[in-house]
Amino acid sequence: MPRTSTSASSEAETFRAALGAWYRANGRHGLPWRLTRDPYAVLVSEVMLQQTQVERVIPHYEAWLARWPTFAALAGVLPAEVIRAWRGLGYNRRALNLHRLARDVVENHAGELPRAPVVLLGLPGVGSYTASAVRCFARAERVVVTDTNIARVIARSRLGVATRRDVSAESLGEAAGALLPATDVRDHNLALMDLGAVVCRARNPDCEACPLRGRCSWKTAGSPAARAPAGPAPKFETTARFARGRIIDALREAPADIDELAAILPGLHSERTGIYLAALEKDGLVSHDAAGTWALA
Incomplete structure (x- = not known):
């Protein structure tokens, strides 16, 4: 029998309830960028966290905000200063884009990060993920956020595949969107992110500790291997x-x-x-x- 909209809604509520209970007990609530709703601070964290481990980012993030606490403060220094301060984070172009963004915000948006998604996406270095993350984590907007960890949880639990590479971006976005709650979207997305980082890891997922193990399509299917395994990374x-x-x-x-x-x-x-x-x-x-x-x- 096909699922009705009512049964799908009930299933999503059960999913969110299990996820939320786990997050309240096990989430990474003390991460410094989660203790603020300042769009600038959230943006800095999102740029620093791109392909960089949380533990490495924390001291750089705190030092950065102590030195340049606002868009205006960052916009007022030379690029060389910003590049020097980025040492240890890698992908130095991110630092330069963040500096360019700060100048754009100060010069064209009165020092306030714009709210309109199309304008936000036009800022230097801001892609679809970063824009949605700032909209959700700083402004609590009801948007899908699909970083690597969230995408893995959705791909496995809802679509029954091992990795995001096995499904289209459209399918992934639709599955994540169907789970969004009417309120508390920020905590919902953070819960998915933490579950992917701590439990539903890319390698050696701890399925026994997962609050979704009884409703995970990938686990039910026998945890099939990725259809499109990643090739070996160069040294x-x-x-x-x-x-x-x-x-x-x-x-x-x-x-x-x-x-x-x-x-x-x-x-x-x-x-x-x-x-x-x-x-x-x-x-x-x-x-x-x-x-x-x-x-x-």
């Missing part, structure tokens, strides 16, 4: 990201010429120093003078 030391990071770290200490920068790079990276510098300059992270000395932007 970090072989990537352009590694070399670019080494160059930025060196320039955080002092300006240098191309030969000095090539000397700190191993193997084939050394031969590609000029290529890396050109790419970093295009991104606005570094610049050079007429004498060929490179420095942070």
Whole structure:
């Protein structure tokens, strides 16, 4: 017998009740960015948390807000200062985008993060996830938030697949949207996020400790393997990201010429120093003078 809208609603309520009880007892309520509704502070945390572990972010986040507590404070410094402060977080372009965003907000939006989604998405470095996260976590708007952890929980519990790669973004969004409560959406999304981070992990999920184990489609189906397993990741030391990071770290200490920068790079990276510098300059992270000395932007 097909499910009726009433039965689907009842199932969603049962799902949310189990998830909410687990979150109240086990959620990561003390994370510093969860203790504020300030859009600037929430945005900073979301940018820092992109592909970076929570434990690494916490001290950087607290130091950043102590130094630059508002969009105006951040907009008033040079890009080089921001890049230096980003040390240890990786993906330095994020720092530059955050600085550009702060200037845009101060110059064009009177220092207040705009509310209109289309305007928010037009700010430097703001994609669909970051926009929805700020709208939900800072402003409690009723929107779907699908970071990696939330997407995994939805893919498994509702769609019966191992990873988000096994379903379309549209299917994932529809499944997550069907679960949204009428109120307390912020806690609902945070609960899904924590469940994915702590219990429904990518590897070795702790299904016995999961509050959704009795209604998880993936578990019921026998926990099938991913249909589209991820390929082997290259060693970090072989990537352009590694070399670019080494160059930025060196320039955080002092300006240098191309030969000095090539000397700190191993193997084939050394031969590609000029290529890396050109790419970093295009991104606005570094610049050079007429004498060929490179420095942070």
